[in-house]
Amino acid sequence: MEIEIERSVKEKSKVLVVGGTGYLGRRLVGASLAAGHPTFVLHRPEIDVDIDKVQLLLFFKQQGARLVEGSFSNHLSLVAAVRQVDVVICAIAGVHIESYHILLQLKLVHAIKEAGNIKRFFPSEFGTDPARMAHALAPGRVTLAIRWWLGRQ
Template structure:
Protein backbone atom coordinates (compact mmCIF):
# COMPACT_ATOMS: atom_id res chain seq x y z
CA UNK A 1 0.00 0.00 0.00
CA UNK A 2 1.12 3.55 -0.75
CA UNK A 3 1.31 5.33 2.60
CA UNK A 4 0.82 8.68 0.83
CA UNK A 5 -2.62 7.71 -0.39
CA UNK A 6 -5.88 8.00 1.49
CA UNK A 7 -7.29 5.08 3.42
CA UNK A 8 -10.63 4.13 1.90
CA UNK A 9 -13.79 2.64 3.37
CA UNK A 10 -16.21 1.16 0.82
CA UNK A 11 -19.78 0.56 1.89
CA UNK A 12 -21.78 -1.74 -0.34
CA UNK A 13 -18.64 -3.47 -1.54
CA UNK A 14 -20.45 -6.68 -2.48
CA UNK A 15 -22.95 -4.83 -4.66
CA UNK A 16 -22.87 -4.41 -8.41
CA UNK A 17 -20.53 -1.41 -8.69
CA UNK A 18 -19.11 -1.90 -5.18
CA UNK A 19 -17.01 -4.92 -6.11
CA UNK A 20 -15.38 -2.94 -8.93
CA UNK A 21 -14.59 -0.11 -6.51
CA UNK A 22 -12.89 -2.47 -4.06
CA UNK A 23 -10.79 -3.90 -6.91
CA UNK A 24 -9.79 -0.44 -8.17
CA UNK A 25 -8.96 0.86 -4.70
CA UNK A 26 -6.63 -2.07 -4.06
CA UNK A 27 -5.07 -1.85 -7.53
CA UNK A 28 -4.34 1.86 -7.07
CA UNK A 29 -2.53 1.20 -3.80
CA UNK A 30 -5.01 2.42 -1.22
CA UNK A 31 -5.36 0.77 2.15
CA UNK A 32 -8.90 -0.46 1.65
CA UNK A 33 -11.59 -1.30 4.20
CA UNK A 34 -14.92 -2.93 3.33
CA UNK A 35 -17.94 -2.76 5.60
CA UNK A 36 -19.35 -6.21 6.24
CA UNK A 37 -22.88 -6.09 7.53
CA UNK A 38 -23.79 -8.92 9.95
CA UNK A 39 -26.41 -10.31 7.58
CA UNK A 40 -23.74 -10.91 4.91
CA UNK A 41 -22.72 -14.03 6.83
CA UNK A 42 -26.01 -15.66 5.78
CA UNK A 43 -25.37 -15.00 2.07
CA UNK A 44 -22.85 -17.54 0.79
CA UNK A 45 -22.04 -15.62 -2.40
CA UNK A 46 -21.48 -12.31 -0.61
CA UNK A 47 -19.46 -13.96 2.13
CA UNK A 48 -17.19 -15.59 -0.45
CA UNK A 49 -16.75 -12.24 -2.18
CA UNK A 50 -15.77 -10.59 1.11
CA UNK A 51 -13.25 -13.32 1.79
CA UNK A 52 -11.83 -12.78 -1.69
CA UNK A 53 -11.43 -9.06 -0.92
CA UNK A 54 -9.58 -10.00 2.26
CA UNK A 55 -7.32 -12.38 0.34
CA UNK A 56 -6.36 -9.52 -1.97
CA UNK A 57 -5.49 -7.20 0.90
CA UNK A 58 -8.69 -5.51 1.99
CA UNK A 59 -9.65 -5.16 5.66
CA UNK A 60 -13.16 -6.30 6.60
CA UNK A 61 -15.03 -4.30 9.22
CA UNK A 62 -18.31 -5.56 10.67
CA UNK A 63 -20.85 -2.77 10.94
CA UNK A 64 -24.49 -1.87 10.50
CA UNK A 65 -26.49 1.20 9.55
CA UNK A 66 -28.29 0.78 12.87
CA UNK A 67 -25.05 0.77 14.88
CA UNK A 68 -24.09 4.43 14.98
CA UNK A 69 -21.06 4.04 17.23
CA UNK A 70 -19.83 1.12 15.15
CA UNK A 71 -20.02 3.30 12.05
CA UNK A 72 -18.19 6.14 13.81
CA UNK A 73 -15.45 3.71 14.83
CA UNK A 74 -15.12 2.53 11.22
CA UNK A 75 -14.95 6.12 9.92
CA UNK A 76 -12.08 6.93 12.27
CA UNK A 77 -9.94 4.28 10.59
CA UNK A 78 -10.01 5.94 7.17
CA UNK A 79 -9.80 9.22 5.27
CA UNK A 80 -12.33 8.61 2.47
CA UNK A 81 -15.75 6.97 2.51
CA UNK A 82 -17.33 5.65 -0.69
CA UNK A 83 -20.90 4.40 -0.61
CA UNK A 84 -22.11 2.05 -3.33
CA UNK A 85 -25.44 0.84 -1.99
CA UNK A 86 -28.10 0.23 -4.62
CA UNK A 87 -31.02 2.58 -4.87
CA UNK A 88 -32.81 0.77 -7.68
CA UNK A 89 -36.39 -0.14 -6.78
CA UNK A 90 -35.62 -0.39 -3.06
CA UNK A 91 -37.63 2.02 -0.99
CA UNK A 92 -35.51 4.41 1.12
CA UNK A 93 -32.30 2.40 0.57
CA UNK A 94 -30.52 5.52 -0.66
CA UNK A 95 -31.66 7.41 2.45
CA UNK A 96 -29.68 5.00 4.65
CA UNK A 97 -26.77 7.25 3.72
CA UNK A 98 -28.17 9.85 6.10
CA UNK A 99 -26.95 7.54 8.89
CA UNK A 100 -23.50 7.50 7.29
CA UNK A 101 -23.53 11.29 7.20
CA UNK A 102 -24.33 11.42 10.92
CA UNK A 103 -21.40 9.07 11.61
CA UNK A 104 -19.05 11.08 9.38
CA UNK A 105 -20.04 14.26 11.23
CA UNK A 106 -19.30 12.72 14.59
CA UNK A 107 -16.04 11.11 13.50
CA UNK A 108 -14.81 14.48 12.21
CA UNK A 109 -11.86 13.16 10.24
CA UNK A 110 -13.22 12.28 6.79
CA UNK A 111 -11.55 14.19 3.97
CA UNK A 112 -13.92 13.05 1.21
CA UNK A 113 -17.32 11.35 0.93
CA UNK A 114 -18.47 9.84 -2.35
CA UNK A 115 -22.19 9.05 -2.00
CA UNK A 116 -23.99 6.37 -3.98
CA UNK A 117 -24.83 7.92 -7.33
CA UNK A 118 -22.70 6.58 -10.21
CA UNK A 119 -25.44 6.98 -12.81
CA UNK A 120 -27.47 9.92 -14.05
CA UNK A 121 -26.84 13.28 -12.37
CA UNK A 122 -29.90 13.58 -10.08
CA UNK A 123 -29.71 17.37 -10.09
CA UNK A 124 -30.77 17.26 -13.76
CA UNK A 125 -33.68 14.84 -13.27
CA UNK A 126 -36.28 16.87 -11.39
CA UNK A 127 -38.77 16.28 -14.23
CA UNK A 128 -38.14 12.53 -14.49
CA UNK A 129 -41.15 10.24 -14.68
CA UNK A 130 -42.47 8.50 -11.61
CA UNK A 131 -41.76 6.03 -10.12
CA UNK A 132 -38.15 6.37 -11.25
CA UNK A 133 -37.96 9.97 -10.07
CA UNK A 134 -38.16 8.84 -6.45
CA UNK A 135 -34.57 7.59 -6.55
CA UNK A 136 -33.31 10.89 -7.96
CA UNK A 137 -35.23 12.79 -5.29
CA UNK A 138 -33.68 10.66 -2.54
CA UNK A 139 -30.19 11.27 -3.93
CA UNK A 140 -30.84 15.01 -3.80
CA UNK A 141 -31.93 14.68 -0.15
CA UNK A 142 -28.58 13.02 0.55
CA UNK A 143 -26.70 15.73 -1.33
CA UNK A 144 -28.42 18.44 0.68
CA UNK A 145 -27.54 16.68 3.95
CA UNK A 146 -23.88 16.34 2.89
CA UNK A 147 -23.58 19.98 1.97
CA UNK A 148 -25.49 21.24 5.03
CA UNK A 149 -23.10 19.24 7.21
CA UNK A 150 -20.08 20.76 5.49
CA UNK A 151 -18.71 17.32 4.55
CA UNK A 152 -16.17 17.38 1.67
CA UNK A 153 -17.60 15.41 -1.25
CA UNK A 154 -17.27 14.24 -4.83
CA UNK A 155 -20.34 13.29 -6.87
CA UNK A 156 -19.76 10.78 -9.68
CA UNK A 157 -22.03 10.74 -12.74
CA UNK A 158 -21.05 7.63 -14.70
CA UNK A 159 -24.01 7.47 -17.10
CA UNK A 160 -24.83 4.02 -18.62
CA UNK A 161 -23.13 1.00 -17.08
CA UNK A 162 -21.93 -1.09 -20.02
CA UNK A 163 -22.99 -4.31 -18.29
CA UNK A 164 -26.60 -3.17 -18.11
CA UNK A 165 -27.01 -1.63 -21.55
CA UNK A 166 -24.41 -2.60 -24.12
CA UNK A 167 -24.78 -6.38 -24.25
CA UNK A 168 -28.45 -6.10 -25.16
CA UNK A 169 -27.82 -3.24 -27.62
CA UNK A 170 -29.81 -1.00 -25.24
CA UNK A 171 -32.98 -3.12 -25.50
CA UNK A 172 -34.84 -3.44 -22.22
CA UNK A 173 -34.77 -7.01 -20.90
CA UNK A 174 -31.95 -8.13 -23.20
CA UNK A 175 -28.45 -9.00 -22.00
CA UNK A 176 -26.95 -10.55 -25.13
CA UNK A 177 -26.64 -8.90 -28.56
CA UNK A 178 -28.84 -10.42 -31.24
CA UNK A 179 -27.41 -11.51 -34.57
CA UNK A 180 -30.79 -11.18 -36.27
CA UNK A 181 -32.86 -8.17 -35.24
CA UNK A 182 -33.01 -5.14 -32.97
CA UNK A 183 -35.65 -2.67 -31.80
CA UNK A 184 -34.58 0.96 -31.91
CA UNK A 185 -36.10 3.47 -29.52
CA UNK A 186 -37.57 6.23 -31.67
CA UNK A 187 -35.14 6.78 -34.52
CA UNK A 188 -32.28 5.40 -32.42
CA UNK A 189 -30.26 8.59 -32.80
CA UNK A 190 -30.32 10.10 -29.31
CA UNK A 191 -26.80 10.12 -27.87
CA UNK A 192 -26.02 8.24 -24.67
CA UNK A 193 -22.77 7.59 -22.82
CA UNK A 194 -21.55 4.07 -22.05
CA UNK A 195 -18.78 3.26 -19.57
CA UNK A 196 -17.31 -0.09 -18.59
CA UNK A 197 -17.70 -0.71 -14.86
CA UNK A 198 -13.97 -1.30 -14.42
CA UNK A 199 -13.34 2.19 -15.81
CA UNK A 200 -16.06 3.76 -13.65
CA UNK A 201 -14.29 2.41 -10.58
CA UNK A 202 -10.83 3.42 -11.81
CA UNK A 203 -11.92 7.02 -12.45
CA UNK A 204 -13.74 7.20 -9.10
CA UNK A 205 -10.76 6.00 -7.08
CA UNK A 206 -8.41 8.25 -9.03
CA UNK A 207 -10.51 11.26 -8.04
CA UNK A 208 -10.58 10.81 -4.28
CA UNK A 209 -7.20 12.44 -3.58
CA UNK A 210 -7.47 15.04 -6.37
CA UNK A 211 -8.08 18.64 -5.20
CA UNK A 212 -9.68 19.40 -8.59
CA UNK A 213 -12.58 17.08 -7.78
CA UNK A 214 -13.24 18.34 -4.26
CA UNK A 215 -16.82 19.52 -3.69
CA UNK A 216 -17.81 19.05 -7.30
CA UNK A 217 -19.34 16.59 -9.76
CA UNK A 218 -17.21 14.53 -12.11
CA UNK A 219 -18.87 13.33 -15.28
CA UNK A 220 -17.56 10.25 -17.05
CA UNK A 221 -17.76 11.09 -20.74
CA UNK A 222 -15.06 9.16 -22.63
CA UNK A 223 -15.37 10.63 -26.13
CA UNK A 224 -15.36 7.34 -28.07
CA UNK A 225 -18.25 6.07 -25.96
CA UNK A 226 -20.68 8.92 -26.60
CA UNK A 227 -22.90 6.93 -28.92
CA UNK A 228 -26.49 6.60 -30.02
CA UNK A 229 -28.26 3.26 -29.89
CA UNK A 230 -28.08 3.14 -33.68
CA UNK A 231 -24.32 3.73 -33.62
CA UNK A 232 -23.88 0.98 -31.05
CA UNK A 233 -25.85 -1.39 -33.28
CA UNK A 234 -23.67 -0.41 -36.25
CA UNK A 235 -20.54 -1.25 -34.26
CA UNK A 236 -22.00 -4.69 -33.53
CA UNK A 237 -22.98 -5.18 -37.17
CA UNK A 238 -19.43 -4.41 -38.24
CA UNK A 239 -18.07 -6.94 -35.76
CA UNK A 240 -20.37 -9.76 -36.92
CA UNK A 241 -20.27 -8.80 -40.59
CA UNK A 242 -24.05 -8.74 -40.88
CA UNK A 243 -26.88 -6.21 -40.93
CA UNK A 244 -29.58 -6.64 -38.32
CA UNK A 245 -33.25 -6.28 -39.15
CA UNK A 246 -34.32 -3.01 -37.52
CA UNK A 247 -37.69 -1.81 -36.32
CA UNK A 248 -38.47 1.45 -34.52
CA UNK A 249 -40.60 1.77 -31.40
CA UNK A 250 -42.33 5.18 -31.29
CA UNK A 251 -42.14 7.17 -28.07
CA UNK A 252 -45.84 7.01 -27.23
CA UNK A 253 -45.93 3.24 -27.75
CA UNK A 254 -43.03 2.85 -25.33
CA UNK A 255 -44.83 5.01 -22.76
CA UNK A 256 -47.97 2.91 -23.18
CA UNK A 257 -45.95 -0.26 -22.53
CA UNK A 258 -44.55 1.23 -19.33
CA UNK A 259 -48.03 1.98 -17.97
CA UNK A 260 -49.04 -1.69 -17.75
CA UNK A 261 -45.86 -2.86 -15.99
CA UNK A 262 -45.45 -3.33 -12.25
CA UNK A 263 -43.72 -0.74 -10.09
CA UNK A 264 -40.20 -2.13 -10.41
CA UNK A 265 -40.36 -2.51 -14.19
CA UNK A 266 -41.84 0.96 -14.58
CA UNK A 267 -38.91 2.41 -12.63
CA UNK A 268 -36.40 0.53 -14.81
CA UNK A 269 -38.07 1.38 -18.09
CA UNK A 270 -38.26 5.05 -17.15
CA UNK A 271 -34.48 5.18 -17.37
CA UNK A 272 -34.60 3.80 -20.91
CA UNK A 273 -37.16 6.45 -21.81
CA UNK A 274 -35.06 9.32 -20.51
CA UNK A 275 -31.81 7.98 -21.97
CA UNK A 276 -32.91 6.83 -25.41
CA UNK A 277 -35.90 9.03 -26.22
CA UNK A 278 -34.97 12.25 -24.43
CA UNK A 279 -31.17 11.94 -24.60
CA UNK A 280 -30.80 13.28 -21.05
CA UNK A 281 -27.23 12.03 -20.59
CA UNK A 282 -25.53 13.94 -23.39
CA UNK A 283 -27.83 16.86 -24.23
CA UNK A 284 -26.00 19.38 -22.03
CA UNK A 285 -22.54 20.84 -21.68
CA UNK A 286 -20.53 20.32 -18.53
CA UNK A 287 -20.21 23.68 -16.80
CA UNK A 288 -17.23 25.33 -15.12
CA UNK A 289 -18.43 23.95 -11.78
CA UNK A 290 -17.81 20.33 -12.79
CA UNK A 291 -15.06 18.15 -14.26
CA UNK A 292 -14.84 15.43 -16.93
CA UNK A 293 -12.98 12.33 -15.82
CA UNK A 294 -11.31 11.15 -19.01
CA UNK A 295 -9.84 14.62 -19.50
CA UNK A 296 -8.58 14.73 -15.91
CA UNK A 297 -7.02 11.27 -16.12
CA UNK A 298 -5.84 10.55 -19.68
CA UNK A 299 -3.51 7.91 -18.28
CA UNK A 300 -6.54 5.64 -17.73
CA UNK A 301 -6.99 3.78 -21.00
CA UNK A 302 -10.72 3.33 -20.99
CA UNK A 303 -12.50 0.50 -22.77
CA UNK A 304 -14.17 1.50 -26.03
CA UNK A 305 -17.52 -0.12 -26.70
CA UNK A 306 -16.22 -1.79 -29.84
CA UNK A 307 -13.72 -3.66 -27.69
CA UNK A 308 -16.37 -4.31 -25.04
CA UNK A 309 -18.69 -5.92 -27.60
CA UNK A 310 -15.96 -8.28 -28.83
CA UNK A 311 -16.48 -10.48 -25.79
CA UNK A 312 -19.83 -11.55 -27.24
CA UNK A 313 -18.37 -12.88 -30.50
Protein backbone atom coordinates in the same frame (compact mmCIF):
# COMPACT_ATOMS: atom_id res chain seq x y z
CA MET B 1 13.57 5.19 -5.02
CA GLU B 2 12.55 3.26 -1.90
CA ILE B 3 11.78 6.50 -0.08
CA GLU B 4 9.58 7.68 -2.97
CA ILE B 5 7.59 4.44 -2.88
CA GLU B 6 7.09 4.72 0.88
CA ARG B 7 5.97 8.33 0.55
CA SER B 8 3.49 7.52 -2.24
CA VAL B 9 2.01 4.70 -0.16
CA LYS B 10 1.66 7.01 2.83
CA GLU B 11 -0.13 9.60 0.68
CA LYS B 12 -2.76 7.15 -0.56
CA SER B 13 -6.20 7.71 0.89
CA LYS B 14 -7.69 5.02 3.07
CA VAL B 15 -10.94 4.02 1.38
CA LEU B 16 -14.03 2.45 2.92
CA VAL B 17 -16.44 0.81 0.49
CA VAL B 18 -19.95 0.35 1.83
CA GLY B 19 -21.80 -2.23 -0.24
CA GLY B 20 -18.54 -3.79 -1.37
CA THR B 21 -20.02 -7.21 -2.17
CA GLY B 22 -22.58 -5.86 -4.63
CA TYR B 23 -22.33 -5.61 -8.40
CA LEU B 24 -20.65 -2.20 -8.46
CA GLY B 25 -19.11 -2.36 -4.99
CA ARG B 26 -16.95 -5.38 -5.74
CA ARG B 27 -15.49 -3.56 -8.72
CA LEU B 28 -14.82 -0.46 -6.63
CA VAL B 29 -13.02 -2.58 -4.02
CA GLY B 30 -10.91 -4.17 -6.76
CA ALA B 31 -10.07 -0.81 -8.33
CA SER B 32 -9.16 0.71 -4.96
CA LEU B 33 -6.86 -2.20 -4.15
CA ALA B 34 -5.32 -2.10 -7.64
CA ALA B 35 -4.60 1.61 -7.19
CA GLY B 36 -2.75 0.82 -3.98
CA HIS B 37 -5.18 2.39 -1.55
CA PRO B 38 -5.55 0.84 1.88
CA THR B 39 -9.06 -0.49 1.32
CA PHE B 40 -11.67 -1.30 3.93
CA VAL B 41 -14.89 -3.17 3.20
CA LEU B 42 -17.86 -2.72 5.51
CA HIS B 43 -19.86 -5.91 5.97
CA ARG B 44 -22.89 -6.79 8.04
CA PRO B 45 -22.57 -9.08 11.08
CA GLU B 46 -25.05 -11.54 9.54
CA ILE B 47 -23.04 -11.93 6.30
CA ASP B 48 -22.22 -15.55 7.15
CA VAL B 49 -25.62 -16.64 5.84
CA ASP B 50 -24.58 -15.77 2.26
CA ILE B 51 -21.72 -18.09 1.25
CA ASP B 52 -21.03 -16.19 -2.00
CA LYS B 53 -20.49 -12.94 -0.10
CA VAL B 54 -18.33 -14.68 2.50
CA GLN B 55 -16.12 -16.09 -0.26
CA LEU B 56 -15.89 -12.67 -1.91
CA LEU B 57 -14.92 -11.04 1.38
CA LEU B 58 -12.25 -13.69 1.95
CA PHE B 59 -10.92 -13.02 -1.56
CA PHE B 60 -10.78 -9.28 -0.80
CA LYS B 61 -8.93 -10.04 2.43
CA GLN B 62 -6.38 -12.16 0.54
CA GLN B 63 -5.88 -9.21 -1.82
CA GLY B 64 -5.12 -6.94 1.12
CA ALA B 65 -8.48 -5.41 2.01
CA ARG B 66 -9.42 -4.96 5.63
CA LEU B 67 -12.85 -6.24 6.58
CA VAL B 68 -14.83 -4.04 8.96
CA GLU B 69 -18.00 -5.28 10.61
CA GLY B 70 -20.76 -2.70 10.86
CA SER B 71 -24.46 -2.20 10.47
CA PHE B 72 -26.82 0.59 9.54
CA SER B 73 -28.80 -0.39 12.63
CA ASN B 74 -25.76 0.25 14.85
CA HIS B 75 -24.65 3.88 14.63
CA LEU B 76 -21.54 3.36 16.76
CA SER B 77 -20.31 0.60 14.43
CA LEU B 78 -20.64 2.96 11.45
CA VAL B 79 -18.77 5.72 13.27
CA ALA B 80 -16.01 3.28 14.25
CA ALA B 81 -15.67 2.11 10.63
CA VAL B 82 -15.61 5.65 9.25
CA ARG B 83 -12.97 6.79 11.74
CA GLN B 84 -10.49 4.35 10.18
CA VAL B 85 -10.51 5.97 6.72
CA ASP B 86 -10.28 9.22 4.74
CA VAL B 87 -12.74 8.44 1.95
CA VAL B 88 -16.13 6.71 2.02
CA ILE B 89 -17.68 5.26 -1.11
CA CYS B 90 -21.28 4.14 -0.77
CA ALA B 91 -22.25 1.46 -3.27
CA ILE B 92 -25.34 0.09 -1.57
CA ALA B 93 -27.69 -1.55 -4.02
CA GLY B 94 -30.78 0.16 -5.31
CA VAL B 95 -32.92 -2.92 -4.74
CA HIS B 96 -34.30 -1.38 -1.57
CA ILE B 97 -37.36 0.81 -1.68
CA GLU B 98 -35.89 4.13 -2.79
CA SER B 99 -36.78 6.05 0.35
CA TYR B 100 -35.25 3.28 2.49
CA HIS B 101 -32.10 3.39 0.37
CA ILE B 102 -31.81 7.12 0.97
CA LEU B 103 -32.43 6.68 4.71
CA LEU B 104 -29.56 4.19 4.89
CA GLN B 105 -27.23 6.70 3.28
CA LEU B 106 -28.48 9.37 5.66
CA LYS B 107 -27.40 7.14 8.56
CA LEU B 108 -23.98 6.92 6.93
CA VAL B 109 -23.87 10.71 6.52
CA HIS B 110 -24.64 11.13 10.24
CA ALA B 111 -21.79 8.73 11.10
CA ILE B 112 -19.44 10.64 8.79
CA LYS B 113 -20.38 13.93 10.44
CA GLU B 114 -19.83 12.50 13.90
CA ALA B 115 -16.48 10.96 12.97
CA GLY B 116 -15.33 14.29 11.55
CA ASN B 117 -12.37 12.95 9.61
CA ILE B 118 -13.71 12.19 6.13
CA LYS B 119 -12.15 14.15 3.28
CA ARG B 120 -14.51 12.86 0.60
CA PHE B 121 -17.84 11.00 0.46
CA PHE B 122 -19.22 9.46 -2.70
CA PRO B 123 -22.94 8.65 -2.37
CA SER B 124 -24.35 5.76 -4.34
CA GLU B 125 -25.89 8.18 -6.87
CA PHE B 126 -22.58 9.98 -7.43
CA GLY B 127 -22.41 11.39 -10.93
CA THR B 128 -26.14 11.94 -11.34
CA ASP B 129 -26.73 15.57 -12.26
CA PRO B 130 -30.10 16.70 -10.88
CA ALA B 131 -30.04 19.75 -13.15
CA ARG B 132 -30.16 17.46 -16.19
CA MET B 133 -32.96 15.29 -14.81
CA ALA B 134 -35.91 17.64 -15.37
CA HIS B 135 -37.75 14.96 -17.32
CA ALA B 136 -37.05 12.08 -14.94
CA LEU B 137 -39.94 9.76 -14.16
CA ALA B 138 -41.62 9.88 -10.76
CA PRO B 139 -39.34 7.45 -8.87
CA GLY B 140 -36.25 9.21 -10.18
CA ARG B 141 -37.60 12.65 -9.31
CA VAL B 142 -38.23 11.55 -5.72
CA THR B 143 -34.73 10.10 -5.40
CA LEU B 144 -33.15 13.22 -6.89
CA ALA B 145 -35.18 15.53 -4.64
CA ILE B 146 -34.05 13.59 -1.58
CA ARG B 147 -30.47 13.54 -2.85
CA TRP B 148 -30.58 17.30 -3.37
CA TRP B 149 -31.81 17.71 0.21
CA LEU B 150 -29.09 15.39 1.53
CA GLY B 151 -26.46 17.38 -0.31
CA ARG B 152 -27.40 20.43 1.71
CA GLN B 153 -27.11 18.64 5.07
